Amino acid sequence: xxxxxxxTIRPQIQSNLVFVRLRTDEGLTGLGEAFFGPKAxxxxxxxxxxxxxxxxxxxxxxxxxxALRPYVGYQGSGAETxxxxxxxxxxxxxxxxxxxxxxxxxxxxxxxDSIRCYNTCGGTQYMxxxxxMSSKNWGLPADATKPNxxxxxxxxxHRPGQLxxxxxxxxxxxxxxxxxDQAAEACNGxxxxxxxxxxxxxxxxxxxxxxxxxxxxxxxxxxxxRRPAATRILKGIAEFQPLWVEDPLRPDAIDALxxxxxxxxxxxxxxxxxVGRRGFQPLLAAGIVDYATVDIQWTGxxxxxxxxxxxxxxxxxxxxxxxxxxxxxxxxxxxxVMSEMNGFIQEVSRAYLRxxxxxxxxGVPQVVNGILSAPEGPGHGVELREDIDSVxxxxxxxxx
Numbered sequence: 001x002x003x004x005x006x007x008t009i010r011p012q013i014q015s016n017l018v019f020v021r022l023r024t025d026e027g028l029t030g031l032g033e034a035f036f037g038p039k040a041x042x043x044x045x046x047x048x049x050x051x052x053x054x055x056x057x058x059x060x061x062x063x064x065x066x067a068l069r070p071y072v073g074y075q076g077s078g079a080e081t082x083x084x085x086x087x088x089x090x091x092x093x094x095x096x097x098x099x100x101x102x103x104x105x106x107x108x109x110x111x112x113d114s115i116r117c118y119n120t121c122g123g124t125q126y127m128x129x130x131x132x133m134s135s136k137n138w139g140l141p142a143d144a145t146k147p148n149x150x151x152x153x154x155x156x157x158h159r160p161g162q163l164x165x166x167x168x169x170x171x172x173x174x175x176x177x178x179x180x181d182q183a184a185e186a187c188n189g190x191x192x193x194x195x196x197x198x199x200x201x202x203x204x205x206x207x208x209x210x211x212x213x214x215x216x217x218x219x220x221x222x223x224x225x226r227r228p229a230a231t232r233i234l235k236g237i238a239e240f241q242p243l244w245v246e247d248p249l250r251p252d253a254i255d256a257l258x259x260x261x262x263x264x265x266x267x268x269x270x271x272x273x274x275v276g277r278r279g280f281q282p283l284l285a286a287g288i289v290d291y292a293t294v295d296i297q298w299t300g301x302x303x304x305x306x307x308x309x310x311x312x313x314x315x316x317x318x319x320x321x322x323x324x325x326x327x328x329x330x331x332x333x334x335x336x337v338m339s340e341m342n343g344f345i346q347e348v349s350r351a352y353l354r355x356x357x358x359x360x361x362x363g364v365p366q367v368v369n370g371i372l373s374a375p376e377g378p379g380h381g382v383e384l385r386e387d388i389d390s391v392x393x394x395x396x397x398x399x400x
Contacts, residue, residue, distance in 0.1 A: 001026050001059045001098065004400040006050040008042045009384065012392035013356050014128055017326050018042050019384065020086040024059055028097050031361075031382060032089030035297060035325035036131050040079040041086065046398045048080075049087055054400040061091040065303055077275050077298045088301030089328055089380070096379030103335035103380050107306065110338040110374060117346045117372040118174025118218060119167055120324050121152035124351045127324070133222055135182050150351040160203045161210030168214050171369030174243065174345065176218035179203040180233055184224035192229045197236050204240040216243035218269065223247040227256045234264040244269040244291055251279070257288045269293050272322035276300050277307045284315040291344065295322040296336065297329045305333075309340045318344035327357040327364045331380040334365045338374050346372050359391055360384065 005023035018038035022030045034041040052067050065088055073080035096103050104110040125139025140154050155163035156177045167175050183196035207217060219242045221230065230248040237245070244267040249256050251274045261268065269291035274280050276299055283289050292312040296305045309319050319342045321333035330348065337343035348367055357364050363381040366373050375381035 001028070001094075002057060002400070003053040003059055005397065006045060006053060007395060007397045008045055009388070010038050010042065010394045011356075011360055011388070012394075013359060014326075016127055016129075016131060018086070019328070019360075020045055020083075020090055021384070022053070022059075022087070022090040022094060024094060026098075028094050030090035030092070030094035030097070030379065031328055031384060032086035032091075032093070033297065033326045033328040034082040034086040035329070036082070037079055041083045042396060044079045044083040045086070046396060049083055050398045053087070059091055059094055061088055061095060061301075061303055064088075064091055065301060075275070077273060077300075081275060081300050082297060085297045085299070085301040085304075088303060089297070089332055092302045092332070093379035100378050102375065102378060103302070103332065104339040104374060107335065107339040110335075111341055112338055112343070114371050114373045115334075115337055115343060115346055116173060117348045117367055117370060118176060118216065119152065119172050120176040120220075120347050120349050121156045121163065122324055122349050122351060123151040123153040124148070124355045126153055126349070126351065128356075135185060150354060152351055156203060161206040164207040164211045164215055168211050170350075171371070172215065172350075173370050174216040174218060175207075176220050176246070176347070177203060177207075178220040178222060180219075181222060181224060184221075184229075187229075189225040189229060192232060197232065200233070201236050201240075204237055204242070208240050213241075218242060218244055218246060220246045221248045223250040223273065225249060227253075227260055230260060231263050234260070234266050238264065238266060243267065246270065246293065247272070251283060254282055254286050254288070257283075258286055261288050267291065269320060271295075271299075271308075273298060276304050277311050280308050280311060284312060284317060289315070289317050291320040292317050293320050293322045293347075295325070295329070296332050297325060298322075302332055302336070305336055306340075309336060309342065313340070313342040316342075318342050320345045321347065323347045324349050324352070327352075327361045328380060328382050330357075331363065331365055331375050331382045334372060334375055335380060348372065360388055 009019040020032040070080040130137040179200040246269040267290040272295045
């Protein structure tokens with residue numbers, strides 16, 4: 001089975017996303033995706049990846065990924081890594097369809113049929129315009145006087161208690177918030193004032209006052225801080241017992257993370273921006289990972305994520321895959337976490353699940369009462385909508 005077509009599709013409603021669709025000489029198609037820098041990824045796919053794909057007599061994911069291994073760009077999640085991961089997702093999808101089996105079965109078989117998930121509190125327009133992680137890209141509603149039920153970022157900033165009540169009513173038992181990011185942006189993560197610290201703490205306080213311990217709080221810090229300020233924040237929020245604090249420092253600041261761990265006894269989740277098993281191994285070896293938040297797409301693909309899951313298990317670390325990017329990554333992550341013994345929880349964004357995901361694709365995994373069900377069908381289960389062009393897309397096609 002050979003790859004004969006490589007197509008990229010960039011939807012206008014999510015300018016950070018590019019889908020990659022591969023077609024074989026047997027008529028099968030596989031769907032992958034990449035998030036952030038979509039034009040750069042698209043250029044890499046057609047310029048570099050497509051010729052290699054066309055030169056191969058096999059669509060075996062491991063075989064192809066060996067051939068696509070770059071000489072430059074492999075130490076960071078640049079266009080090469082994200083592009084290769086998109087190809088890998090599509091190849092695994094093809095493998096599943098060619099055998100008539102879902103990915104979880106190809107991974108050795110699911111060990112569970114469903115899993116707990118938590119809501120990451122971004123809104124409907126979160127990360128839709130700029131290719132950067134900053135408050136300028138939060139997509140907050142223009143008119144804050146007319147709150148939308150799915151504008152969860154605006155809600156945790158201004159109505160955290162009510163948001164927590166709404167999530168608990170839906171069955172969610174976990175929510176992730178990032179109330180300190182703007183303070184980090186104001187000083188490059190070097191310091192946090194007493195007022196800024198109190199404002200962020202109040203968000204957690206309001207959640208606990210509203211729902212008590214009915215929901216776990218995950219505090220995202222996006223790797224924006226330096227150690228002294230991060231230490232102050234963690235000590236300030238400790239009384240509210242967050243399930244974890246996520247990326248309090250950059251994941252490559254291993255010595256600083258070790259010292260942070262020594263200063264504050266709080267579970268740390270880390271890894272969504274760590275690349276490959278070689279990116280995770282020093283973190284795990286240093287004992288600073290309580291939850292491994294691997295992102296299948298950013299880390300290099302399904303094959304690499306499976307190796308990371310096994311490595312994390314060797315260190316007795318639970319797997320909590322990241323997803324606040326796209327529907328294909330969510331589906332693949334769900335298959336992964338369903339099939340790994342150390343699978344603990346899956347991140348979802350209810351705002352995405354109820355708006356632009358279903359506008360672009362079918363087969364998105366379903367969440368009911370805070371529980372994520374296994375995807376159905378062969379491969380990862382997600383397909384582009386037949387009417388996707390109606391929402392506005394840009395396509396590029398390269399043939400063998």
